[in-house]
Amino acid sequence: MQGSEARSDTESTNPILQLHQFSLRFRGHPEPAVDGLNLSVSAGETLCIVGESGCGKSVSAMALMGLLPQDIIDIPNGQMDFEGHRYDLRSDGLDASTRGDRMAMIFQEPMTSLNPAFRIGDQIAEAVLHHRNCTRTEATESALQMLRRVGIPAPQQRLREYPHQLSGGMRQRVMIAMALINNPSFLIADEPTTALDVTIQAQILDLIRELQSETGMGTLFITHDLGVVAEIATNVAVMYGGQIVESGPVGAVFDDPQHPYTIGLMSSVPRMSGSRDRLITVPGTVPSLADMPQGCRFRTRCPFATDNCAARPALSDVGPDHAVACHYAPLEQQDEVRCAM
Amino acid sequence: MLSFILRRILIAIPTILLISVFVFSLQKLLPGDPVLAMAGEERDPEVLEFLREKYRLNDPIPVQYMTWVGNALRGDLGISLRTNQPVTELIAEKLPVTIQLAVMAILFALVIGIPAGILSAVKKGTVTDYVANIVALSGLSIPNFWLGIMLILLVSVKLDLLPASGYVPLSEDPVKSITTMLMPAFVLGTALAATLMRHTRSAMLGVLKSDYVRTARAKGLHERRVVLKHAFRNALTPIVTLTALLFGELIAGAVLTEQIFTIPGFGKLVVDAVFNRDYAVVQGIVLVTAVGFIFMNLLADVAYVLLNPRLRTA
Numbered sequence: 001m002q003g004s005e006a007r008s009d010t011e012s013t014n015p016i017l018q019l020h021q022f023s024l025r026f027r028g029h030p031e032p033a034v035d036g037l038n039l040s041v042s043a044g045e046t047l048c049i050v051g052e053s054g055c056g057k058s059v060s061a062m063a064l065m066g067l068l069p070q071d072i073i074d075i076p077n078g079q080m081d082f083e084g085h086r087y088d089l090r091s092d093g094l095d096a097s098t099r100g101d102r103m104a105m106i107f108q109e110p111m112t113s114l115n116p117a118f119r120i121g122d123q124i125a126e127a128v129l130h131h132r133n134c135t136r137t138e139a140t141e142s143a144l145q146m147l148r149r150v151g152i153p154a155p156q157q158r159l160r161e162y163p164h165q166l167s168g169g170m171r172q173r174v175m176i177a178m179a180l181i182n183n184p185s186f187l188i189a190d191e192p193t194t195a196l197d198v199t200i201q202a203q204i205l206d207l208i209r210e211l212q213s214e215t216g217m218g219t220l221f222i223t224h225d226l227g228v229v230a231e232i233a234t235n236v237a238v239m240y241g242g243q244i245v246e247s248g249p250v251g252a253v254f255d256d257p258q259h260p261y262t263i264g265l266m267s268s269v270p271r272m273s274g275s276r277d278r279l280i281t282v283p284g285t286v287p288s289l290a291d292m293p294q295g296c297r298f299r300t301r302c303p304f305a306t307d308n309c310a311a312r313p314a315l316s317d318v319g320p321d322h323a324v325a326c327h328y329a330p331l332e333q334q335d336e337v338r339c340a341m
Numbered sequence: 342m343l344s345f346i347l348r349r350i351l352i353a354i355p356t357i358l359l360i361s362v363f364v365f366s367l368q369k370l371l372p373g374d375p376v377l378a379m380a381g382e383e384r385d386p387e388v389l390e391f392l393r394e395k396y397r398l399n400d401p402i403p404v405q406y407m408t409w410v411g412n413a414l415r416g417d418l419g420i421s422l423r424t425n426q427p428v429t430e431l432i433a434e435k436l437p438v439t440i441q442l443a444v445m446a447i448l449f450a451l452v453i454g455i456p457a458g459i460l461s462a463v464k465k466g467t468v469t470d471y472v473a474n475i476v477a478l479s480g481l482s483i484p485n486f487w488l489g490i491m492l493i494l495l496v497s498v499k500l501d502l503l504p505a506s507g508y509v510p511l512s513e514d515p516v517k518s519i520t521t522m523l524m525p526a527f528v529l530g531t532a533l534a535a536t537l538m539r540h541t542r543s544a545m546l547g548v549l550k551s552d553y554v555r556t557a558r559a560k561g562l563h564e565r566r567v568v569l570k571h572a573f574r575n576a577l578t579p580i581v582t583l584t585a586l587l588f589g590e591l592i593a594g595a596v597l598t599e600q601i602f603t604i605p606g607f608g609k610l611v612v613d614a615v616f617n618r619d620y621a622v623v624q625g626i627v628l629v630t631a632v633g634f635i636f637m638n639l640l641a642d643v644a645y646v647l648l649n650p651r652l653r654t655a
Contacts, residue, residue: 031352065559067555067558067559073465096561096562096563098561099558099559099561100559100560100561100562104559105559107552107555107556107559109552112551112552112553113552113553113555113556114553114556115556115557115571115572115574115575116553116649116650116651117575117648117649117650118571118574119650123609126560126562127561129559130561130562131561162650164650164651171442175556178556178560196548297593320426327498332639
């Protein structure tokens, strides 16, 4: 095991989903794009995965849903416990009867994620018809109720409309309705607000939070936006180069970030209060898979890197449920890090 | 929807008029004098003059054009210089033959081309894909006349399964009519199937990568339903267009196949008319073909709208 897991702070509840030692390779690349990922999400909580583009967060989510084409992806390692079943992700992922029923997913691009050729109502009802033994009328009725729940005005009329007649925000609501209609216990949200403008973003986040408290589902929320994390997360896992570098309850990670990368990320967010100095950026860019350094993958950009960092640091606890993968954690003086960057 | 169709028909009218002008002028520009062709060996100036007068070839060209269009609108496309039959009658006699052949050929093409295209898109990069592509390429490369002759040799001469040639009207004996036309329709259909297969494949490859196909998979739908419902429905547009155009092409373009299987169709009528400088017949045929093309395009446009909800509200 590579250290502890990004786990719930409410130890009493059993996790709905646990991911063990998940690794993933793109065929033709020897370096894993995702390396030894461990995740755990309990009912009612939201785990946010944060990281730059290409850090492996979306591809991991797709793999959980079993949506990755086998011909370009190779999964050398990984097991998933979901609702009491163990799935060996190496051979077969989530089965089609669980996908879209017990576990659902919403995506980043609401404009293109709905089929332009079919009516909204039919697309939502299809999800019910496929998983439940019910009539078309019943399925359409529950689609209607679901549209109401996600706050779409004039739902009766929307049922008969096509995707192009809806705005981006409305389409994302439809996607959420489609994902949640079978009452899944686990929702994966892959940057669902990135393509929306700010006011709509807030509405969609509110909606997800609201539905989550109604249903008690666990949520894996993928984003690169720390503002969104602050809004919605119970726990955070920070990913860099396909590995988790820091994880823990959102309060702990935000107030007391320990990994140099997390500290850099936090410092690069503009704040309303506080000093008006220049924003701090993390120097350099994420190396490509082929150039990924051995050991700590952040060391080429880290101001504190030493020869020790050629060995991969384990994810180890620095506080309650708060784990960091850095040889020099816990860092005594964070300001030093900020100055160094 | 109705207003859309009406609008499309209105747009078609100037197109047809333009085509008629074009067809008419082209005829006049062709070398050779139809009267000479008609009169044969006899070059008596009086006879020639009489014929010119009879077919109104002495009128100014614009007048000839107006007379022709006026008559055409009344369903009178003139009289064949060669056989003295009304052109309308000739066309009415041959057109159903060719339409039957074209419909059967298109059916062959659809039944072979579309499933093969879908299959090779879904199995991209596998043996199935390569085999389908090789078969399609052969279908495109093998000349119709060669395939026709080989089929006649095998199916008719060796195995004696189907008649080698001839034509039985559909109204006379439907079963016999269809069986006689199976081979020529197959020959025409295979080449079209290859084209259709290639287009279906590329359309499907594009659609299978789309976000809404991923959504359909995320719903947990079975792959067959994802491909046949969610993907194929969106790949249909280019397929429908292509089918309409191919059908239009078949009307006048089946000459060789008709020749080999001695089918008294449209293609043969065209070739004979051109060689005999039978102006009236050529004009009539080109006009009918053009109108047919425009009609098929109209159908394709209507199909677009039916397939694409985005156009329906426009």
